[in-house]
Amino acid sequence: MEFDGPRTIGIFVVLIAVAALGLLGMGVMETSTVLMMVLPSMVVGGLLFLFLGVKHGEYRASGR
Numbered sequence: 001m002e003f004d005g006p007r008t009i010g011i012f013v014v015l016i017a018v019a020a021l022g023l024l025g026m027g028v029m030e031t032s033t034v035l036m037m038v039l040p041s042m043v044v045g046g047l048l049f050l051f052l053g054v055k056h057g058e059y060r061a062s063g064r
Helices: 003-026 031-062
Strands: none
Touching: 003 031
16 A cells, blocks of 8 residues: 555544544543644644654665
């Protein structure tokens, strides 16, 4: 399965949505806490790890 831009963004959004809905559904935190603190940190962390993963994949593909 090849990952292009739209597919990668779609998978990213689905993963973040499932995680946020899971936290909201479990009821371990207030809704406002999840939406104002946890969700933004998941997005920022996910984007950072996505960027690092892409850069690592480019490095591995270059054959250095």
